[in-house]
């Protein structure tokens with residue numbers, strides 16, 4: 448650091464799933480980076496996250512899949528049940544890996560595999576400018592520090608400051624939410640290895656085992672719902688969930704009643720509309736977006752986090768193909784370095800764009816069906832879904848982001 452500020456080669460803004468996966472990808476490629484996180488420590492709160500085969504492929508490339516698998520059991524079948532129609536569909540998962548992991552386990556394993564001094568907490572980026580002499584980005588922190596970086600990767604989630612400085616508008620929200628939590632079964636549960644997805648006209652409930660003694664569940668309304676922003680107390684949220692589930696089988700009501708209050712959360716659903724991904728620059732100069740900062744989507748497909756891990760693998764690969772190793776960074780001119788980085792980021796966005804537009808469009812259509820009371824809009828979305836997307840909870844897992 449000098450009086451002009453601190454110099455870094457690669458800076459990642461945000462230490463969520465995407466920031467950590469990208470940092471680990473770069474580390475595996477022997478490229479040093481610094482991850483700046485506004486929170487005071489690793490954000491390990493939250494309940495479960497479903498990881499589908501595409502996410503496991505990406506985690507294997509980062510060489511953390513094996514360790515994370517020891518923390519969860521594999522789902523063998525997905526059961527979808529319609530209560531009113533007494534109808535059931537079963538999707539075997541024999542060739543498709545599906546597991547629900549604790550978000551905490553995923554975050555900790557990614558972080559623990561990073562070299563010391565990669566993560567810097569209590570560091571909130573409040574503005575980004577451009578160095579007039581070099582055209583590289585300059586990051587300004589809330590405590591007045593200046594960090595000059597060669598590459599800035601925006602993994603800063605929903606309210607991304609990097610997305611804002613690239614000219615993207617804020618993501619939108621559906622008038623609907625997801626309520627979720629964990630239920631521990633100290634003597635073991637009897638739900639086997641099945642992922643249950645049960646619905647009636649009003650409500651959708653998912654139940655998936657994390658291991659033999661822990662189950663993750665979530666509830667979402669099938670139609671727009673009154674504003675629940677005032678509902679903050681976990682006990683009241685749980686009571687509210689139990690009340691909503693009156694017409695559901697007693698075993699799921701008992702499961703929600705027995706849930707761990709510290710794991711309960713209620714989140715409104717945000718999304719970046721697919722047309723924003725099509726029409727906007729997702730990189731400029733030597734700044735780029737990844738994860739929710741680029742493509743926050745409703746959780747209906749369980750793919751936002753998986754796609755964020757894929758982003759990390761592809762971005763690390765593209766950068767390593769074009770960027771010289773750390774030690775050589777100083778021996779080429781700023782102009783040449785700029786060109787190489789631009790080529791890497793352009794390759795990355797080209798490779799990711801179609802994939803994330805597909806996921807975002809599918810999840811946008813599902814969100815629009817549940818988020819509108821207009822039957823015309825619902826019907827239109829259903830028609831587009833039927834025409835362009837497979838009707839299977841596993842349809843997006845058949846994707847391989849390739850080698851690191």
Ligand SMILES: Cc1cc2nc3c(=O)[nH]c(=O)nc-3n(C[C@H](O)[C@H](O)[C@H](O)COP(=O)(O)OP(=O)(O)OC[C@H]3O[C@@H](n4cnc5c(N)ncnc54)[C@H](O)[C@@H]3O)c2cc1C
Nearest residue numbers: 461463464465485497572603604738739746749751752753
């Ligand atoms: C209810 C729900 C259920 C979901 N279920 C699934 C699922 O089953 N499977 C799945 O794959 N995905 C799921 N997702 C999506 C998944 O959780 C997200 O896609 C994923 O967590 C995105 O990670 P990220 O690192 O991009 O963003 P985030 O997790 O939001 O991380 C961003 C980080 O950046 C930090 N930050 C923000 N601004 C700044 C700043 N200015 N300076 C410094 N730091 C900053 C934040 O503190 C945060 O730590 C679900 C999402 C929701 C809401």
